[in-house]
Structure formats: structure tokens, C-alpha cells
Amino acid sequence: MPMRTPRPFSSLLPLLVALLVVPLEAVSAQSTSSAAAAGAPGVRDVEVVALDPESDEAKTLAEGLPLRPGRLLRMTVSEGSWMSVDVSPDGQTLVFDLLGSIWTLPIEGGEATPVTRGMAFDAQPRFSPDGSRIVFVSDRTGGENVFMIAKDLSDTTQVTRGNTNSYQSPTFTPDGRYLVVTRQAGAGQGKLHQYHVDGGTGTTLISEPANLRTTGAAFSADGRTIWYAQRTGAWQYNSALGDYQLATYDRETGDTRTETSRYGGAFRPTLSPDGRWLVYGTRHVADTGLRIRDLATAEERWLAFPVQRDDMESRATRDAYPGMAFTPDSRYLVATYGGKLWRIPVDGGEPAEIPFTARVEQAIGPEVDFQYPIEDTETFTVKQIRDATPSPDGTRLAFSALGRIHVQEGESGTPRRITNLEGNQHAPVWTPDGRHIVFVNWDFGEGGHLWRVPVGGGTPVRLTTESAFWQQPAISADGARIVAIRGPASAYVEAITQGAPGGAREMVWIPAGGGEATFIRRAPGATSPHFVRGETERIFASGSGGALISFRWDGTDERTHLRVTGPGAVGGTGSPPASLVLMSPNRERALAQVGLQLYTVHVPDVGGDGPTVSVANPDGAAFPVRRLTDIGGQFPTWSADGSKVHWSIGNAHVVYDLEAARAHEAAVEAEAPADDPSDAPADPDDPADEPEEAAEPAPRADDAYQPLEYRVRVEAELDTPRGVVLLSGARIITMRGDEVLERGDLLVRDNRIAGVGAAGSLEVPEGTEVIDVSGHTIVPGFIDTHAHLRAPFNIHRDQPWSYAANLAYGVTTTRDPQTGATDVLTYEDMVRAGRTLGPRIYSTGPGVFSGERIQSLDDARSVLRRYAEYYDTKTIKMYGAGNRATRQHIIQAARELELMPTTEGSLDLMLNLTMALDAYAGVEHNLPGFPLYGDVAQLVASSWMAYTPTILVTYGGPWAENHFYATEDVIGDEKLLHFTPFEEVQQKALRRPGPGPGQSGWFHPSVHTMDLVSDFVDQVVEAGGRAGVGSHGQLQGLGFHWELWATGAGRMTPHRALKVATLLGARSLGLEGDLGSIETGKLADLVILSGNPLDDLRSTNTIRYVMMNGRLHDGDTLNEVWPSPREVGPFYWQTEGPAPAPAAGMR
Known part of the structure; x- marks a missing residue:
């Protein structure tokens, strides 16, 4: 925000000096019109003109960088x-x-x-x-x-x-x-x-x-x-x-x-x-x-x-x-x-x-702006299969989808569910005879167990005697025992993190027919148990630090057979260890996962601790290494005979035949022309042997072995309510421009808005249910553009508390930028299927980091295909993936693949500005170095980079959440406690320590910077830009309102703050065609408030009802009000506290 002219310190008023605020009167300059327009404060004569990226001018302006500009931002700045x-x-x-x-x-x-x-x-x-x-x-x-x-x-x-x-x-x-x-x-x-x-x-x-x-x-x-x-x-x-x-x-x-x-x-x-x-x-x-x-x-x-x-x-x-x-x-x-x-x-x-003026003519990248319609269909194809494993004879595939165990015959068969249990089932494994499937489950009513079910379906048989949190079952080669990882059931129930139950896990075995568990060893340091043919006395496992280990059934005599490391980030130091290493059933090779890439490594018998093998350069590895993936893969496993590697990605399953790959490569090599002596390496000491351009020709696409890949299409019914309801008499803030209907009607048919207008103006079909909401205010459903919902990994919950909390607080759409794992794809489908109460779930999936080692446009295409073709995320998060050239390769690939990438702000203003120049579609976290002025505001607006400042975790100033924890009665908020585990609330609300000695957990109101960040958001929006409200998952549900109030802490009007929380959020995600405003034909995502947020923005937290996809819920309980009234809950996290102690002297 503009600052007054400094004066000598002796003439200043004491201590706190107020900053003068200059009102903004800029207008949008978003179009590529040649007509000059007003811009952000301190900016005039703004125009954005199209530029042909193939033109000579674009080539000159690229200055040798990979990305050719597609637009010129012209403006005069002072x-x-x-x-x-x-x-x-x-x-x-x-x-x-x-x-x-x-x-x-x-x-x-x-x-x-x-x-x-x-x-x-x-x-x-x-x-x-x-x-x-x-x-x-x-x-x-x-x-x-x-x-x-x-x-x-x-x-x-x-x-x-x-x-x-x-x-x-x-x-x-x-x-x-x-x-x-x-x-x-x-x-x-x-x-x-x-x-x-x-x-x-x-x-x-x-x-x-x-x-x-x-x-x-x-x-x-x-x-x-x-x-x-x-x-x-x-x-x-x-x-x-x-x-x-x-x-x-x-x-x-x-x-x-x-x-x-x-x-x-x-x-x-x-x-x-x-x-x-x-x-x-x-x-x-x-x-x-x-x-x-x-x-x-x-x-x-x-x-x-x-x-x-x-x-x-x-x-x-x-x-x-x-x-x-x-x-x-x-x-x-x-x-x-x-x-x-x-x-x-x-x-x-x-x-x-x-005084100065600068006539800026700034080259910026081609626009990256796509629309992603939300389709109304009877069914949908599930996005992800998990834990897929082939049958011993290789003819069938068992997997988990939507938390249910399925089996598919061959690559073109129809998946069929083989269990009838409630809750979620995961991690199927085949018995050696191929007749049964063993799996784990979790149900908050019954807890977790190991089960066995016939492959043809039927009633599962429970194998374990006590409820626990079970993971990673494996069956011994002779079929006599089942090994699994076990943790306390209470640890999973009470967990508020994604990775419970952590260090409490242990490895145990039970008889194949069921019975008591026998302890083997503590699980930390040994995961993914598996077996090798002929090794009846040893269990193999993936160890810490990229190790492949084995040990006896009593956990003794641990041996390390191999350690695998991978390539680090370009320009970085160190070699990251493999996250998973599995011995092949024939004991010849190991299967290693480094990041999302898969490799096979020969395992030599060398005595003592096995060798460390780097897969960073397969051709130069100590022992033979084969890289299997370029896009990446998950849930890797061996075929029963060790001749093939299987993995899944999204709902695709891939089978890599090692013998077929070798045969293909031998055939390609045999057909290759003989070496030409003129192709011999240049002599480094001979100046004449310095070619003008030493570029190795790219191999033909058909030269590489292509593994078998097929899609596993599990169809699920899309949850869509049926009926017509009229919400009558409310104030309606439509977000169509500045329109506010002081007394309006809103008609909903099924899951879409069928009409909106002044009270009494709509044609209402006979049989319509009428709900009187007079005296209330209706706004579009809130869109959290930076929502870390943090649902548990691997073993899923039918109802994550964070999903319920967000919906209860009016958040009807979320976008999680950087999930850390792909579990979110299954949770997204569970909401769509009506299995889970929650907002619409969008995400970037795991971030694109420097470990991807992207150094060319082809590298970027390979990595981003993962998101466009397999995860169907519609976006990615470029998270410090590399230098400017790398970032430009990524934005080029994103545009080709119709992805709208957002980015990590990284507390780095220079980085943020280069990402705006390259036309990234979003930036997460506020730009530091505030106050920022009209030049930056106009650049951000004109590049169409959506700005989500996450003020609760301010970059470059005290976190705004500290202000709210200091001024709000969080521990006494009954609604918050209804939807949030008490452990989570007391951990965050009772004490606010800093990160270390001498650091702050509390800040005087004068040093908070919410207003400075808010004012820049206002400048960007005033200049025609995009912005969003993102709570960063700091306090699920209520945190969105804190972030919204912080967004309105400066000079921004309440209506504009609401627009950022709704319409502009939808626009930032490519969802404006279906979400973000109250218009006929859009999805019925609505929040009905008791108060009027135009008078007081804090009224956004006076929620009477929430409508998500046409279903109307009570804002205090999430009980369904329409079309199928029902109570929901009680929820598993709603536990009783300890009874007061009667002892004398206790307070």
C-alpha cells in the first residue's frame, strides 16, 4: 500500500505512525484489446496485446530462454x-x-x-x-x-x-x-x-x-x-x-x-x-x-x-x-x-x-486458462485402483477401489466386488493356490482385522482375534502363515495426522487359518514384508535407508542384502534412498522405488552387508540396473515367478515383462546400422574436432520397449439428489457483478439451480417443497483454493473429520495444492459416490519437486502426463522444481496438456515475479516484500496468475492465525468441537509456543501484516486479476472464515472479499462454468447465513444451512434437511473427556 513521504525522525509523531491509504480507482485491463485503459494504482495506459510466439519479436524477447512470450503487457508506471x-x-x-x-x-x-x-x-x-x-x-x-x-x-x-x-x-x-x-x-x-x-x-x-x-x-x-x-x-x-x-x-x-x-x-x-x-x-x-x-x-x-x-x-x-x-x-x-x-x-x-515514469513493455508467457466442466452423469469411472496384485498364474488382478476389494479377469474383464463388509478394505494378497484373497479392513464400529474371502466372492472369514490397525499383509511361500504390520486400534481412532499410528507398529504373524498373533519385531525399520521361494526360514522386508533386509521368524539374524540410492535434485548434493525395495520371488533381482520411478537391480551375493547401488545412472551402475518408468508408478509388485513387474498409476495397470524387454532391445540393436568411423568420439585435444552443435539425436519412440498397460474401469453411481425445492425470501448475493437481491427466491432442481429472482417472480412447479429463509442471506458455496485436508494415508476412513468440518462451515469446494500422496483421488471419488460427507475435492496431487530432475520439455511432458492422463487432477503444483528454464519447460508442458498449474511462493518475491512472467496459473502464499505497488499488481493481474495469499501463515510477517487464536474463544466453540477432535483443538488453542527458544508465538496487534497483504489482494482484483481464499488447513472449516476475514482486513469491501471466496476462486480453478455464483444452470452449492456479511464480514460464520450439490444440510450438525431428511453421526471423533477427579485439593 502506498506510503507517505518519510521525514527526519525527530519530527515524527511518537511510536506508531499510521500509513496513509490511497483509494484505488483502477479498472480491469484483462483483455487483449488494443485500447489503453486505467490500471492498478500508479499505473496507466494499460493494454495486453497478443504476440505470436513463433514471431521473430517473440524469439528476441525470449532472450534464449525456452519459453516464447505470447503477450505483451504495455503500461506506464510512476x-x-x-x-x-x-x-x-x-x-x-x-x-x-x-x-x-x-x-x-x-x-x-x-x-x-x-x-x-x-x-x-x-x-x-x-x-x-x-x-x-x-x-x-x-x-x-x-x-x-x-x-x-x-x-x-x-x-x-x-x-x-x-x-x-x-x-x-x-x-x-x-x-x-x-x-x-x-x-x-x-x-x-x-x-x-x-x-x-x-x-x-x-x-x-x-x-x-x-x-x-x-x-x-x-x-x-x-x-x-x-x-x-x-x-x-x-x-x-x-x-x-x-x-x-x-x-x-x-x-x-x-x-x-x-x-x-x-x-x-x-x-x-x-x-x-x-x-x-x-x-x-x-x-x-x-x-x-x-x-x-x-x-x-x-x-x-x-x-x-x-x-x-x-x-x-x-x-x-x-x-x-x-x-x-x-x-x-x-x-x-x-x-x-x-x-x-x-x-x-x-x-x-x-x-x-x-519523479519518474517508465513505459513498460513487458513480455509474458502465453495464457494458460482452461475450463473444466462438471458433468451430470448417472455413473462415473473411479480414478484410482490401489494395492493391485496379480494372481499366482497371472490371469487375474486383485485390487482395492473406493475402499472395496475387487477382482478382474485379464486386461479386458469387468471388475467385480468380492466382499460385502462395511467400512474400508485394503491391501489384498493372494493365497499361493490362487483360490482366496486375504485383506485388511477398518470399520469404526468393529475396528480393524485381517480377513480371507474366496476369489469368487462370498462371506469373508475373520482371521484375527483382536481388533487392531492392520497393514501390509503377506503370505508365506508355503501358505502356512500370514505376516502383517499391526498397530493399536486406539492410535488410529485418535490420530489427527495422516500417518498414524507411527512408532507403535509391530510385525506379527498368524496361522493362515486364523488365530492368535505372534510377535516378530518392531515395525519401524522393516516394512512391506514379502517372501522368496525356497527361503522358508526368512522374511524379507524393505528397510530404512533404501535397504533390502531379511530376518528370521523371531526377528533375529537381520541381514542387509542391498541398499539402493537414486538421483538427487539437479545441482543438489546427496543421493536419496529408495523408499521401497522388494526382492524378486526367484531372488535374482530387487525392485526399487525412488520417488515415483521404478527400477530393477541385480542382487549379488557378496557376503556381509550387501552393496549400495545407485540407480542415478543405470548404464554406469555397479550392477545391472533397469529403469522401468518415465511417467512413474505406484504400488509396485512382482509376478509370482519374478519374470514381470506390475504397478498401477491412477486407474491404469502396467505389466513390464523383463524377458520381453530384453528381447525387444536385442532386436532393435541387431537392426541398428553398423558404427560409422566418422561417428567416433571427438578428440578433446584436437580443435578441429569441435562440432558447432554436439546434440545427440533423440531416439525414435518405437525404439523403446512398451510394457502392457490397460485401464481398470470400476463404475460407481454418482450421488445426485432428486426433487425440487424453493428457498424463499432471502437476501441473495449472486456474484453476478454487484447484484444483490434484497428479497429473493432460489429454485433448485436436483443438483442445479433452476431459477433465481426477486421473491415471487419465479415459476414454481407443483409439488415443490418450499423452505422459508426470510431474514437470511444466501451466498455461493465457499471455495477454499488452498485446503490441506490431511485425510489418512493408505488405510482410509469413510468419514474424515476434516471433510465434515469444512462442509459444515460452508466450504463446498476445496483444492489441495500438494497432497503428498495420491490417496486424495480415492477420497474425491468417495465424496462423489456419496460415501463421504464433504466438499467437492480437487487437488494437484503430489507436488512436482526438484527430485523429478526435469531438464527438458520432454522430461516435463513425461512428468505432467502423470497428472493429465492418470490422476486427472486438472492442475499441478510446481514446487521448487528447478531453475527458470525448468520452470518454463513445465509451464510449456502444462499448456500442451491443458493443465492449470499453481506454484509454491517459497518466500521469494523474485521467484514469484518470474512465475507471473511465465504465466503460471496460480501462486500459493503471499508475495513477500510488502507493501507492493501497482507495477506488480498489474503484472499479476494481466498474467492471470491466481493469487491465494494464505494469510493465516503469512510469508514475511507474523502468521495471522496467531491473531485469531489470541482473540477468539476457540476452545469454547461448540460447533468447532462438534466437528473437530478435541486433541486437535487443545493442541492448537491452549498454548501457542514459538518454534524455538527466543522465538514468538504471540504478536502485538501493531506488528501484524494482514492489512498489508489484504490491500495487495485488493489491488490485484481491482486490476482485473484473480485471487482465492486458502486456509492452508490451519484449522479445518473455521480456518476458512479466519482467512476470509484476514483477506478483508485492509481496504477491501466485504462484497469483494466474498467474490474472492466464491466466484474468483472458481475462476482460478477453471470451474467458473459450474461454480462460484448463483445463476441458473450452475450447481446448487450454497451457504445460507443468519447474518448479513455485507454489513459485517464476520457474519460468514452465522451458517444456518449448507447446500452442496443440491443436498441441504443443517449447519450445526450436517443432518440432511432436503431431499432425504436424516440424522448423521455421531462421529468417531466425538469422545467423552475424563471424569472429574473427586480427590480433595484438586482444582
Whole structure:
């Protein structure tokens, strides 16, 4: 939000200084019309014009990056966000960065001139001591590097190499021969690094301690001393401040010394050319100010306050404060704040604005915007099969779908359910004779057991004597015993996390015909028990650290046969272990899963502990390795004879025949032409042997062996209510523009809205049920665009409490960005089938991380096909998947596959802006570095990047949830306690500790930043952009309302906040055709409120009824009101607390 002009500190009102708020009057500039329009504050003449990505102009603007732009954002700006500025040595010119381009400006102000332009993100410019060159950081090579450009633009030089490091705050040494810049390699801490301007790898100046971050180098006049800011670690959520302090480094002795110890921290040291003055940033109460120190006397005073808020509380990827500089005469400091450039007198006089305008012509990626209609059909095909396993003879497949055990004959058979139990059944395994299936179940009435059922169906036989939480059954090769993982039933009932019951698990066996369990060993460190032919005395299992282990039936004599590691992230260190390793039944190979990719590895007998084999490079592995997947796979298992590997992905099942694959490859090799001597490798010492372009031709698609893949189509009935109901007399906030029907009627037929209008204006069919809701307010169902519902993995619950809680609080659609597992696909289907009460379930599935090692467009296509063709998520979450080139490959593949990808914000404003330039369809979490101004708001709006700020877990400031826990009676909220396990409530509401000693769990109201984040959301929406309300799963159900109230904490109107929570959320997810507003033909997802949220936004929590897909539920109980009145519950989590102790003296 705009800030007032800072004044000398002595003239300020004491302590808390209010910020002036400028009203927004911008209009949408979303279209590609050539007509100029108003834009966000500080922005005018906005137009977005289409650009042919195949044109020469697009190629030029791509600057060598993979993504060609598809649009040009043209606008004139007079303010900018987080602009680093420097003054030329002659004092005549400023250089600054704006939206990823470098600009120059006369010192007195005026129209800025672009130095760089295009898709690359260029930032943090600094003049050379002679003024002839400008150093800056750019990602034009696909990753960040340091570049120099001549002031006259005659040449550009790349100083650093590689594409996996990041750089901050480059600056020249006073003699102009070297550069010092903060260099961060991988996940390590940024360190001051010195490079020669002519190249080389340079050297780190301060290596130890490894967790010390050093940034913002500034040289003393004689060049001997470097001032810098330092902190331990990268950042801290809910910081107590004081993390950054100034220090000095002696370039002759290598000595360092800490120079400040301020509560508000100290950062961005800036020294005057005459060596007298030091200016740095620090925090005072809620705001940032600039302090000036006379280095001759060590006296300090405030120079300007408040200024641009610092970035100490996030990753500070462009330093903790924008670059600033003295004029050559040392009389003025030039800095940026309030979106403007300022000349601040060192003597304490009034700052003077340096006005500027910049005619921005910003290249942005082609739009990624799709619609995903919600179809009304009688049935639907289940999205996921789980735990699929072939019969011993390979002719049938057993699996779990929708929590029921099914068997299918062959690849084209019809799946049939073979059990009649209630609750959920999982993990089927075949008896060796192929006549029966053993499986586990969970039912909150009966608990969990092991069962056996004939393959042809019938009444299952319970095998276990006591209820427990059972997982991963396996049958010994001789069929005499069943091994399984067992945990306490109570641990699963009471679990509020996804992975219960954790360390309480143990491995046991029971007789194949049923009976008492015999203890084998504790389960942590040994999962997925399985057997090998001829090894009757040993159980094999997947161990910790990628190990394949075996042990006796009493758990003794553990042996490690093999360890498997995989490839790490590109540019990272370390080799992640396999998450699963299974010995083949014939004991020749192991099947290993690393991430979602599957491999086979030969297992040598070497004695003692087996070898460690890396599958990162199969051709160079210690023993033969075969990679089986490119898209990935789940639930891998061996065929009974060990000749084939089976796995599933979505509702597809894949069979990889190892012998057929070898035969195919041999045939392809035999048909290949003989080697041509001219194709011999080049001699590295012969200059003539340097081809202009050494690119290996891509193999033909038909060269690779293709495993058998078929779809398993389990059909389920879509839950659709039948009937007609009229909701009569309510105020209806339709979200059709600003329309509000003060007294309206709403007609619902089955699951869709059949009419909406003024009371008495609709034609109502005979027999319609009428429900009088006079005095109430109807709004569209709420859409949580960042909802982590966290239902249990592997063994599923019919009714996760988080699903019920969200629906009861009016959330009728959720999108979980990063589920960590694919269980959500089954939960989604359970809601659609009416098995589970809950909102509509959308998700990205597991995030796309750097471990996918995407380095080309083809790599990206392979990974994203997983989501488009198998998971059917309609979206992905790109979660730190790699450098700029990798991210562009992903957005290109997403557009081809009609996915709308969202992204992880990562507390990184530069990253967020590049994702807007690349036209990602969403960003999760707020952009740090606030307040942000019209330039960024217009970019976000024009790129169509949906902004979900998740203010409850604010990036760059105190988490807003701390405010609500401090001001709301959470522990006394009867409705919340009805839908939430008490363990969850007391864990979150009774104590709010910080993450460690000295860190904060409570914050004074003055330092919260909800209003700053809210105001930027408002700017984006005002500029025609998209936004959503996302509760982050912080407090299921009620947390959505907290997030909505935080979204409206600034100047946003209640109606606009409601629009963000409904229509704009639907638009952000590609669901606007069916959701988000109250219009004829849309789905009947509604919330009926007792209060009026236009008068008080907190009235969103006065829920009388919730209608989801046409079913009307009571808001306090979820009892169905229409069309089939029924009570629901009691729920398993509604347990009694302890009885009061009668002992004297107890309180």
C-alpha cells in the first residue's frame, strides 16, 4: 500500500505512525484489446496485446530462454516495487530495476530508459567505479548468473557460470577489478564470494560457520573493509527479529567483527564515498527505518522513517532491503520506498522525490486458462485402483477401489466386488493356490482385522482375534502363515495426522487359518514384508535407508542384502534412498522405488552387508540396473515367478515383462546400422574436432520397449439428489457483478439451480417443497483454493473429520495444492459416490519437486502426463522444481496438456515475479516484500496468475492465525468441537509456543501484516486479476472464515472479499462454468447465513444451512434437511473427556 513521504525522525509523531491509504480507482485491463485503459494504482495506459510466439519479436524477447512470450503487457508506471537503485560516479544518472528489467534515469528524474528488456529477470544493478559498466543478476541463461553490460549497451559479459546457484547484491571493488556478490549454492547459505571481472570461479570470503548467511557487501573508501549483513540460517517463521546484524570483514587479515546488536536487526549497509557515513536499515516497532552513523564519532541518528518494509522475515532473495547509494559528494542518499525514488539529505532535511515514469513493455508467457466442466452423469469411472496384485498364474488382478476389494479377469474383464463388509478394505494378497484373497479392513464400529474371502466372492472369514490397525499383509511361500504390520486400534481412532499410528507398529504373524498373533519385531525399520521361494526360514522386508533386509521368524539374524540410492535434485548434493525395495520371488533381482520411478537391480551375493547401488545412472551402475518408468508408478509388485513387474498409476495397470524387454532391445540393436568411423568420439585435444552443435539425436519412440498397460474401469453411481425445492425470501448475493437481491427466491432442481429472482417472480412447479429463509442471506458455496485436508494415508476412513468440518462451515469446494500422496483421488471419488460427507475435492496431487530432475520439455511432458492422463487432477503444483528454464519447460508442458498449474511462493518475491512472467496459473502464499505497488499488481493481474495469499501463515510477517487464536474463544466453540477432535483443538488453542527458544508465538496487534497483504489482494482484483481464499488447513472449516476475514482486513469491501471466496476462486480453478455464483444452470452449492456479511464480514460464520450439490444440510450438525431428511453421526471423533477427579485439593 502506498506510503507517505518519510521525514527526519525527530519530527515524527511518537511510536506508531499510521500509513496513509490511497483509494484505488483502477479498472480491469484483462483483455487483449488494443485500447489503453486505467490500471492498478500508479499505473496507466494499460493494454495486453497478443504476440505470436513463433514471431521473430517473440524469439528476441525470449532472450534464449525456452519459453516464447505470447503477450505483451504495455503500461506506464510512476511507481515500482522493491527497486534497487544506484548513482553513477559522475552523479548524473540513476540505474534501477523494475519488474525484472534494468532502467536508467537522469538524477533529477523524468522518463526512464530501458537498459534490458525481455523474458529474463534482470535485477540489482550497480555501476562500476568508472561508470562504464553496470553489473546485475539475470536468469537469461536458464538459471541465475552475474552479468555486466556496458552503459552504452555495446556489449554484455557473463561473469559467473552454471545454472544452479543464486546470487544477490553484486558490487564492484573500489578499483573495479573484482566483484563481490552473495552466492548461494543449492540449499546452502548465501556467502560473500569474490570474482574477477574477467571470469574464473572466484573464492568464498567467509566460509564458516556453514549456517551463516552473509549478504549486501559494501566497501570502505580505501577498499580494505567490507561491511555486510549476517544472520544464522535462511529465515524463520514468526520471527522475533534481530536475526540480521551488521559485520565487517578485513580483506588483509580475513578477520570479521560484528558491528551491531539491535533488536530490530541491521541490514543493507551503505557507505558514503568520502568514508564518513554509514546508512543501514533496521526495524522500529512495526516499520522499517534508515539509521545513519558518523563513522568518525560512532554517533547515530534516524535518517528516514518509515521507509520500505524490509524482507528480514522471509528468504530475502534480493537482499533484506533494496539497494541504495550516496551521491558522489556524499551529501545525499538515494533510496526507494513508497514506490518512489527519493533523494534524502544527510543533514536531516526533507527528502525530495525523484519523479519518474517508465513505459513498460513487458513480455509474458502465453495464457494458460482452461475450463473444466462438471458433468451430470448417472455413473462415473473411479480414478484410482490401489494395492493391485496379480494372481499366482497371472490371469487375474486383485485390487482395492473406493475402499472395496475387487477382482478382474485379464486386461479386458469387468471388475467385480468380492466382499460385502462395511467400512474400508485394503491391501489384498493372494493365497499361493490362487483360490482366496486375504485383506485388511477398518470399520469404526468393529475396528480393524485381517480377513480371507474366496476369489469368487462370498462371506469373508475373520482371521484375527483382536481388533487392531492392520497393514501390509503377506503370505508365506508355503501358505502356512500370514505376516502383517499391526498397530493399536486406539492410535488410529485418535490420530489427527495422516500417518498414524507411527512408532507403535509391530510385525506379527498368524496361522493362515486364523488365530492368535505372534510377535516378530518392531515395525519401524522393516516394512512391506514379502517372501522368496525356497527361503522358508526368512522374511524379507524393505528397510530404512533404501535397504533390502531379511530376518528370521523371531526377528533375529537381520541381514542387509542391498541398499539402493537414486538421483538427487539437479545441482543438489546427496543421493536419496529408495523408499521401497522388494526382492524378486526367484531372488535374482530387487525392485526399487525412488520417488515415483521404478527400477530393477541385480542382487549379488557378496557376503556381509550387501552393496549400495545407485540407480542415478543405470548404464554406469555397479550392477545391472533397469529403469522401468518415465511417467512413474505406484504400488509396485512382482509376478509370482519374478519374470514381470506390475504397478498401477491412477486407474491404469502396467505389466513390464523383463524377458520381453530384453528381447525387444536385442532386436532393435541387431537392426541398428553398423558404427560409422566418422561417428567416433571427438578428440578433446584436437580443435578441429569441435562440432558447432554436439546434440545427440533423440531416439525414435518405437525404439523403446512398451510394457502392457490397460485401464481398470470400476463404475460407481454418482450421488445426485432428486426433487425440487424453493428457498424463499432471502437476501441473495449472486456474484453476478454487484447484484444483490434484497428479497429473493432460489429454485433448485436436483443438483442445479433452476431459477433465481426477486421473491415471487419465479415459476414454481407443483409439488415443490418450499423452505422459508426470510431474514437470511444466501451466498455461493465457499471455495477454499488452498485446503490441506490431511485425510489418512493408505488405510482410509469413510468419514474424515476434516471433510465434515469444512462442509459444515460452508466450504463446498476445496483444492489441495500438494497432497503428498495420491490417496486424495480415492477420497474425491468417495465424496462423489456419496460415501463421504464433504466438499467437492480437487487437488494437484503430489507436488512436482526438484527430485523429478526435469531438464527438458520432454522430461516435463513425461512428468505432467502423470497428472493429465492418470490422476486427472486438472492442475499441478510446481514446487521448487528447478531453475527458470525448468520452470518454463513445465509451464510449456502444462499448456500442451491443458493443465492449470499453481506454484509454491517459497518466500521469494523474485521467484514469484518470474512465475507471473511465465504465466503460471496460480501462486500459493503471499508475495513477500510488502507493501507492493501497482507495477506488480498489474503484472499479476494481466498474467492471470491466481493469487491465494494464505494469510493465516503469512510469508514475511507474523502468521495471522496467531491473531485469531489470541482473540477468539476457540476452545469454547461448540460447533468447532462438534466437528473437530478435541486433541486437535487443545493442541492448537491452549498454548501457542514459538518454534524455538527466543522465538514468538504471540504478536502485538501493531506488528501484524494482514492489512498489508489484504490491500495487495485488493489491488490485484481491482486490476482485473484473480485471487482465492486458502486456509492452508490451519484449522479445518473455521480456518476458512479466519482467512476470509484476514483477506478483508485492509481496504477491501466485504462484497469483494466474498467474490474472492466464491466466484474468483472458481475462476482460478477453471470451474467458473459450474461454480462460484448463483445463476441458473450452475450447481446448487450454497451457504445460507443468519447474518448479513455485507454489513459485517464476520457474519460468514452465522451458517444456518449448507447446500452442496443440491443436498441441504443443517449447519450445526450436517443432518440432511432436503431431499432425504436424516440424522448423521455421531462421529468417531466425538469422545467423552475424563471424569472429574473427586480427590480433595484438586482444582
